[in-house]
Amino acid sequence: MTRRFVWFAFSVLFVSGVTLGQIADAPPSPPPDERFKADILIVVAHPDDETMVTGYLAKAIFDEHKRVAVVFGTRGDGGGNAMGYEQAASLGAEREIEGRRALESFGVMNVWFLGAPDTPGQDVLRSLETWNHGSALAQTVRIMRLTRPQVVLTWLPGYVAGENHDDHQAAGVIATEAFDLAGDPTAFPEQVSAPRDRSSISNLTEGLHPWQPQKIYYFTDASHTGFLEGKGPQYSTKAASPSRHVPYYRLAAEEMSFHLTQSDTGQMAKEALAKGDFHYFEEPVRLILGKSLVKCAPTDDIFEGTVQGPIPFRSVRGYRPEAVQGVSLELGGPWAFYREFWRAHGIENLAALLPVPEVAIGAGETxxxxxxxxxxxxxxxxxxxxxxxxPGWTERAGSARYPVSAHDLYPAQVVLAAPAGVKPAWYELTWKAESDGQPAGSVTLKVQLASGGLPQ
Incomplete structure (x- = not known):
C-alpha cells in the first residue's frame, strides 16, 4: 500500500511538472495607442471655433511641444459662405476641410467631427436636442478616453450677452459631462470592455481605458470680458515665438486664414495678413478655470499641478433637488438648466461670473x-x-394671473418688443410675483441691445 502511494504521488508530480513546463507565456498586453495621446483636448462646435485659443496654442504646440487634439461638434453647415454658393451640407464639407487644413498648419492631425447639425440660435437646449445629446456625449467620452488629455479646453456652458451661440454652449455642456464620465467604467461600459479577440473581426466592445482628465477651462463668446478678470489664466499673444521668430498673434492669424468661407474669421485674417494690421489678434487669450482635480490657483498656467500619468476617478455630486417652500418665481429654460447643471458638476463658481442673468438682442427685435x-x-x-x-419696451405676453396646482409649476413665456432705433445700451427688466396679496419673488434680467447677434 505504501509503495503504491509513493508511486502514485511520483507519477502525479511528474505529469504535473511536464504540464507546467508546457504552459506558454501570454503575449504582452499592449498599452493605449500612443499615436492619439494628447496633452490638451479642445471640444468646440464649429470649424473656426478653435481660433478662440490659437494665440495660446501657438505657444503650447511650437514652444512647449504639447500634443493637441480637437473635437468639432458640427461641420458648420448652417453658416454663410464668403467664397461661393455652396451651402448646407456642401458648406459643411468645405468647412471640414478648412478646419483640418488650419489645424494641420499647427501640426494638429487628430481631429474628430461628431456629425451634429449646425443650429444657430441662443438656447442651449435646442442644440442639445438637435445634436442628439446622448450620442454626442458618448462620442466625446470615447475620444476623451482615446486621447487621455490632462487638460480640456471648451466653450463656457452659460448664457451670456454676446454671440451666445447655442452650439458653443452645447459643446461646453457635453465636454463638461464627458470630463466627469470618462473615468467612470460604468459610463458607456462597452467602450472600456476588452474585446474578445483584438486580432479578429466583429469585436463590438472597444478596449479603451477609463480616463480622468485633470482640469477643464472655458472660453466665451460674450461681448464683454470684465467678468473674466481673475477667473483663469490669460495668455499674451504679443510675445515672439522662440521657435518661429514671429509674434503669436501672427501665427494665430495664419491659422485662422484657412477658414475662408467665413467672413468674420478667415476673410478677416486674410485681410489682416495683407495689411499687417493685427489689432484683433493682439487680444490676450482669456480662460476661465472650470475646475481642477489637482492643486493650482485659478490664474496659474493650465498645466500647473498636472501629472503625466492617470489620476484616480473623481465623482461629482450629481443632481439633487433643492428644498423650496411656498410660491416662488424663477427664470426658466436655459437659465434653469444651468442653475442645476453647475451644481451637479461641481462648477458652481460659474454662477458667480454673472450674478445678474443677461441676454443680448437687436434693437426692435422680440x-x-x-x-x-x-x-x-x-x-x-x-x-x-x-x-x-x-421706457420704450412693450409687453406682448406674460403679465397675467396663473393658476398653479399644489406642488406644481407653471411655465410662463414672456414676450417683449425691444425699442427700435436706439443706440446700443443695457436695460434692466424685472418681473414680480404676488400670491395671496403677498410678494412671492422677483426676477431681474439685464438686456443688451446691440446689432449682429444670433436670433434668440
Missing part, C-alpha cells in the same frame, strides 16, 4: 423670456405676474 412660477405649498394658488419695464 425678446423671449421663459419664467417658471412654482407652488411648493400644499394648496393650489393663483399667482399674479407683472413686469417692470424701462
Amino acid at each position: 425678446l423671449y423670456v421663459p419664467l417658471v412660477v412654482r407652488n411648493d405649498s400644499d394648496l393650489p394658488k393663483t399667482v399674479k405676474l407683472t413686469a417692470v419695464l424701462p
